[in-house]
Amino acid sequence: MRHIFLSYPGRWLAGLLALLAVSGTAIAADATPSYDIVGYATGWDPAQTKDVGKIDTLIFAFAHLKDGRVMLDDNGAKGLQTLLALKSENPRLKVAVSVGGWSAGGFSEAASTAAGRQLFADSAAQMLSAQHADGLDVDWEYPGHHESGIRSSPEDKTNFTLLLKAIRTSLDRVGTKDGKHYTLSVAIADGPFVSGVDIPAINPLLDWFNLMTYDFVNANTPTTGHHTGLHVSPLIKGDGRTTDRAVQQFLAAGVSPGKLVIGAALYGREFADVKPDHDGLYQTYGHYQDGINWPKLKSDYINKQGYVRHWDAVAQAPWLWNAKTHRFITYDDPQSIAAKMAYIKTEHLGGIMYWEQTADPTDELLDAMWKGLHD
Known part of the structure; x- marks a missing residue:
């Protein structure tokens, strides 16, 4: 898998230099960079198989913790098998399982003891x-935090590292038996x-990081804004995300660029009773309205029913503003995604991740x- 190559560039380079020294010949390596596309999937629409x-x-999202064990219920197992069956269409496809998600608890408790970490790791x-x-x-959202309604502890920071160490050890042990790298x-x-x-x-323990670079603004933030913006808008205040x-x-924490997979959102977020300055961008609002998937954004909102599309050339992000109803919508679209792809190439990142597969049934x-x- 490409991620493994990207995770260990020093080892690969050392091996290449050693080979050159032994052979004394120049080796023309394929310098074309490769990038991964990683998609979370709560299900699968057969119409998407063509892509x-x-x-x-x-x-696959999600497995859950039950009594400290990582488990799939019957429906989850069926959903996972549906994704695994897609390997017949794309033999290169890797299918992983995500455990957790927003408001999924049990992590802090499981990670708090050596026995709990071992049970988590072995069951996974x-x-x-x-x-x-x-x-x-x-997908522990988030160690040391309880915003999602789950239990947290000041010890989560240390215990999260210990949990991942236990998982890596268990995955390697089972992988040796199965003849594969998990x-x-x-x-x-x-x-x-x-x-x-x-x-x-945690960096050395991981093949890659799925950066959830979306939901920067949501029902819990004080203003509207770009919920998955690429760069800093002139209107953003302070250390806005x-x-x-x-x-x-x-990167500043020492993670190599090739292990960073940034996120794209296949959905938008709508805010109501928004202050009209700057066409609603980074303004206070009365209440959060709802999330809207890409197909509905196209069919009912973008330049329709009074929702006018605007483009932030600095942040490289679109938004919709309805001057009559004072509604504001933030989202990703093909233009903002193109900007993210160019950014991935410029920064030599590992690729793009998105939430989530069924929200874009035509795969636009x-x-x-x-x-x-790839262009």
Whole structure:
């Protein structure tokens, strides 16, 4: 899998130099960079199978913790097998399983003891092996934080590292038996939401980081804004979150660019009773309205019913403003995704991740990702 190559550039380079020294001949290596497209999937629309060749990794969402064990219920197991069956269409496809998600608890408790960490790790590895999946994605939202309504502890920072160490050890042990490398990734936020994560300590344990560079503005933030913006808008205040700021935060913590997979959103977020200055951008609002998936944004909102599309050339992000109703919508579209793909290439990142597969049934945004990385 490409991620493994990207995770260990020093080892690869040392091996190449040794080979050159022994052979004394010049080796023309393929210098064309490769980027991964990683999609979270809560399900699968058969109409999307025609585009499965554009995806490198699908991550089934979600397995859950039950009595400290990582488990799939019957419906989850069926959903995972549906994704695994897609390997007949794309033999290169990797299918991982994500455990957790927003408001999914049990992590702090499981990670708090050596026995709990071992049970988590062993049950996860056994589940992957039994299901013939390819890796585990840990989506603890978030260590040391309880905004999602889950239990947290000041010890989460240390325990999260210990948990990932236990998982990596269990995955390697079962992988040796199965004759494969089970990947380990995390779904991880940025800014203040990683105050409970020791990024340098977990970095060597992971194949890659899925940066959740979306939901920067939501029902819990004081203003509207770009919920998945690439760069800092002139209107953003202070240390407001952006994709580039997230990337720089992880790079500064010592993560190599090739292990960073930034996020795209296949949905928008709408705010109501918005202050009209700057066409609603980064303004206070009365209440959060709802999330809207890409197909409905196209059919009912973009330049329709009074919603006018605007483009922030600095942030490289679109938004909709309805001057009559004072409604504001933030979202990703093919133009903002193209900007993210160019950014991935410029920064030599590992690729793009998106939430989530069924929100774009015609794969229009997936196609924009593919074209942006391969044209």
